[in-house]
Amino acid sequence: MSEKEHDTQVSVRGVGGTVRRLGRMVAEGQAGSLLVILMIAAIWIFFQVMNANFLSPANLTNLMLQNVAVATISIGVVLVLLLGEIDLSIGSISGLCAAVMAVLIIKHNVSPVLAVLAALATGAAIGLFTGFMVTRFRIPSFVITLAGLLAWEGLQLYVLGATGTINMPNDFVTKLTSTFFSSLIGLIIAVLAIVFMCGLAFLGRVRRRRAGLPAGPMRAQAIRIVLIGAVIVAAIVIFNKDRGLPLAVLIVVGLALAFAYITQQTRFGRHVFAVGGNAEAARRAGIRIDRVRIIVFVVASALAAGGGILAASRLLAVNQSSGGSDLLLMAIAGPVIAGTSLFGGRGSVWSALLGALVIGSIANGMDLLSLSSSVKFMVTGAVLMLAVTLEAATRLQRQTDD
Amino acid sequence: MNATTKAPPLLALKGVSKRFGPLEALTGVDFEVDAGEVVALVGDNGAGKSTLVKAIAGVQLCDEGTFFMRGTEVTVSSPKDATALGITTVYQDLALCDNLDIVANLHLGHERFVESAARFSGYIDEIEMEKSSLKLLESLAVTTIKDVRAHVASLSGGQRQAVAIARSLLGEPSVVLLDEPTAALGVVQTKQVLNCIRTLRERGLGVVIISHNLADVFEVADRIVVLRLAARVATFDVRGVSHEDVVAAITGAEFGAAPNEPKERT
Numbered sequence: 001m002s003e004k005e006h007d008t009q010v011s012v013r014g015v016g017g018t019v020r021r022l023g024r025m026v027a028e029g030q031a032g033s034l035l036v037i038l039m040i041a042a043i044w045i046f047f048q049v050m051n052a053n054f055l056s057p058a059n060l061t062n063l064m065l066q067n068v069a070v071a072t073i074s075i076g077v078v079l080v081l082l083l084g085e086i087d088l089s090i091g092s093i094s095g096l097c098a099a100v101m102a103v104l105i106i107k108h109n110v111s112p113v114l115a116v117l118a119a120l121a122t123g124a125a126i127g128l129f130t131g132f133m134v135t136r137f138r139i140p141s142f143v144i145t146l147a148g149l150l151a152w153e154g155l156q157l158y159v160l161g162a163t164g165t166i167n168m169p170n171d172f173v174t175k176l177t178s179t180f181f182s183s184l185i186g187l188i189i190a191v192l193a194i195v196f197m198c199g200l201a202f203l204g205r206v207r208r209r210r211a212g213l214p215a216g217p218m219r220a221q222a223i224r225i226v227l228i229g230a231v232i233v234a235a236i237v238i239f240n241k242d243r244g245l246p247l248a249v250l251i252v253v254g255l256a257l258a259f260a261y262i263t264q265q266t267r268f269g270r271h272v273f274a275v276g277g278n279a280e281a282a283r284r285a286g287i288r289i290d291r292v293r294i295i296v297f298v299v300a301s302a303l304a305a306g307g308g309i310l311a312a313s314r315l316l317a318v319n320q321s322s323g324g325s326d327l328l329l330m331a332i333a334g335p336v337i338a339g340t341s342l343f344g345g346r347g348s349v350w351s352a353l354l355g356a357l358v359i360g361s362i363a364n365g366m367d368l369l370s371l372s373s374s375v376k377f378m379v380t381g382a383v384l385m386l387a388v389t390l391e392a393a394t395r396l397q398r399q400t401d402d
Numbered sequence: 403m404n405a406t407t408k409a410p411p412l413l414a415l416k417g418v419s420k421r422f423g424p425l426e427a428l429t430g431v432d433f434e435v436d437a438g439e440v441v442a443l444v445g446d447n448g449a450g451k452s453t454l455v456k457a458i459a460g461v462q463l464c465d466e467g468t469f470f471m472r473g474t475e476v477t478v479s480s481p482k483d484a485t486a487l488g489i490t491t492v493y494q495d496l497a498l499c500d501n502l503d504i505v506a507n508l509h510l511g512h513e514r515f516v517e518s519a520a521r522f523s524g525y526i527d528e529i530e531m532e533k534s535s536l537k538l539l540e541s542l543a544v545t546t547i548k549d550v551r552a553h554v555a556s557l558s559g560g561q562r563q564a565v566a567i568a569r570s571l572l573g574e575p576s577v578v579l580l581d582e583p584t585a586a587l588g589v590v591q592t593k594q595v596l597n598c599i600r601t602l603r604e605r606g607l608g609v610v611i612i613s614h615n616l617a618d619v620f621e622v623a624d625r626i627v628v629l630r631l632a633a634r635v636a637t638f639d640v641r642g643v644s645h646e647d648v649v650a651a652i653t654g655a656e657f658g659a660a661p662n663e664p665k666e667r668t
Contacts, residue, residue, distance in 0.1 A: 211529045211530075211532075212533075213529060213532055213533065266524035266525055266526060267513045267515070268524055270502075270506060270510075271511075273501060273502055274499045274506075276501070277499035277501035277502060278497065278498065278499045278500065280495075280497060281496075282499065282510065282511075284493075284497050285497070285510040285512075286511040286512075287511050345500075345501035
């Protein structure tokens, strides 16, 4: 009841009210994506001041291409985190699946498309194994995927064989990250995206009104569309100043759209949130929670394989360190920085892209400044700690509110 | 909607017994609830209330005993059986997902789909679900919930209880079991929940509440069934019985002289 009073206080008009409402939104985690966008803006301004090349179209395009692999893996991580689970083996899976693809293409003359499909299937099979172990034997996902982290990396080394490095020929796979659309196509895609967004919003309002339900504030929706539209247009303009809209970026955004739809609009997505929020309640509601868990692990591992393929495409090779070093941490840290809870049930697929952008921007900027790995690791670690602390504080706030 | 005196009770249990090893949790207990009646199940901790409710809900099977639904013998050997018979249970923990909104919680596991969209796409019909949520809460006379899109985490205890009760009604049940519906609620919220329970009675449902709070029991129940040491020791009509009588039956009249003779003893 004190909450009700608080609400009316906050809704008092005026600057003070707005600021307090914003503060409350941040505390409740509703303004998560807004906060991340401000964070990205701050990072970009900082590095632009330090190095005038940072915001150049060429570097921004590179920045995006550097991040497509991590962002793809992060989409899968978001799904796993929504369940309240974790998958520490995704880095190794991405390396192993890329190795499978490379070996099939180079050593067995398999067609690249088939090899890519085989790599994705390998990822899915590993996910099935993880999901089975987690649900059948109740092994914490943390433990089973920690074992997987080592095991799949070992298998990757075995698959790669004595040479250790396989260079990718200039074909289907490398074209994934080296294809750029012409200015015209880029613009058409931008216009279509904006029209699509407006159409969806309009249809949604019409349907709600027809059903006799309040359609919600139009202004907030309009502002959202204008902002997102502006970002799309700005991105296309910048890409067009360089080589054009990269195919890989389109793939990643398409994946994010697909999984945003699945998590937010479909029954399966609803059940993922329910299992992450209260598994026992979900079970009693008749949801087959083990099935949901297994599917999520399968999808996440397949996405990890997809990330591995994109990484191989960009690096033009698969080697023993593919999928290793900090890839795993980056892929998990990104969504968490951008507001997906480590404790399950809260988050969004978009946090995968935003988080990858935050971490990628920091990495790219520090590369431009020629900082050493030691500094890079420390800075990235500090950002992650900050994000997790913020999340924990939000959680505490929510609990004291109840 | 009150059942005529001749009609068999909506739900009746005869001679229910349950043992946990050497411990007798229920010994030959009879229980019945009529349509349009609120029966309170009271008793001290360990008296067998939960065991009885779990048996009715099909969560934990009893060793002996027969179930009758409107006079016909039925078997309840799983929660599914109970649901199919129209028996629904609201547990004390409510089993709500804090991270989802009221609409999603009400329809959890029973999401509706847009007819035109391909069924396999699993596209949820949010509008239909929102409409039915509003209707459901309205039918329960829940006026304190303004926004069905609010996350359950932001609701008060009474509102959460109301959402849990509303959800139990989605399957059009005839018997609702409520486990401690007013525990840990404030005065105003308790009132709201009790109002909810009265609405259930007016709709002609048979309602069973387990409660430790005799004030609430007296306010909402029609009959009080007292369990003590695994047996049903007394049944009271709420009209014409005092708190002391009930407390005496619960405790076995350890406090002072025996009060009015209860109507029945087993």
